[in-house]
Amino acid sequence: MKPDTAIVRNNKPFYYPDFSENLHYETEIVLKLNRVGKNISERFAHRYYTEIGIGIDFTARDIQKKCREKGLPWEVAKAFDGSAPLGKFVPKEQLADVHNINFHLDLNGATVQSGNTHDMIFSFEKIIAHISRYITIRMGDLIFTGTPVGVGPVKIGDHLQAYIEDQLMLDFYVK
Numbered sequence: 001m002k003p004d005t006a007i008v009r010n011n012k013p014f015y016y017p018d019f020s021e022n023l024h025y026e027t028e029i030v031l032k033l034n035r036v037g038k039n040i041s042e043r044f045a046h047r048y049y050t051e052i053g054i055g056i057d058f059t060a061r062d063i064q065k066k067c068r069e070k071g072l073p074w075e076v077a078k079a080f081d082g083s084a085p086l087g088k089f090v091p092k093e094q095l096a097d098v099h100n101i102n103f104h105l106d107l108n109g110a111t112v113q114s115g116n117t118h119d120m121i122f123s124f125e126k127i128i129a130h131i132s133r134y135i136t137i138r139m140g141d142l143i144f145t146g147t148p149v150g151v152g153p154v155k156i157g158d159h160l161q162a163y164i165e166d167q168l169m170l171d172f173y174v175k
Helices: 042-048 061-069 124-134
Strands: 023-025 027-033 049-056 084-091 102-107 110-116 142-144 159-164 167-173
Touching: 027 084, 027 102, 027 124, 042 124, 049 142, 049 159, 049 167, 084 159, 124 142
Parallel strands: none
Antiparallel strands: 027 049, 027 142, 049 084, 084 167, 102 110, 102 159, 159 167
């Protein structure tokens, strides 16, 4: 989970935090929820989002490792201020098949992550149903859905560009 202070919008730069020396990107498809719901059935979950975007789930691996070793939750390693740069959203109707979306991340001009939603372990509907069992979802909530292989480190000066299909959705620098 990420607080609203984690969101970075409008291609603004991401500022590398001073408490980590090992920060990794994780590119993820993001669902924007459009209804309030609790205990949503998987077969109705498709009704709870109308827009799809892309974002980066930054993780401070060194902090995460320390938390793991102590048996502590990892939230501080993932939910820190600015840890979720967020790209544009498109109506899901503009996509031919939400279960077959290509997406990728370029780091300094080279593709480092590439995925397709049909390869996800859990479908969007299963994710929404599961989350809504424990947490009431609300209009405007965002669900980061998971990352494909290829996560890796970033450093100050890096340029990240995230795409859905061939459309540039997120474009920012690490400062």
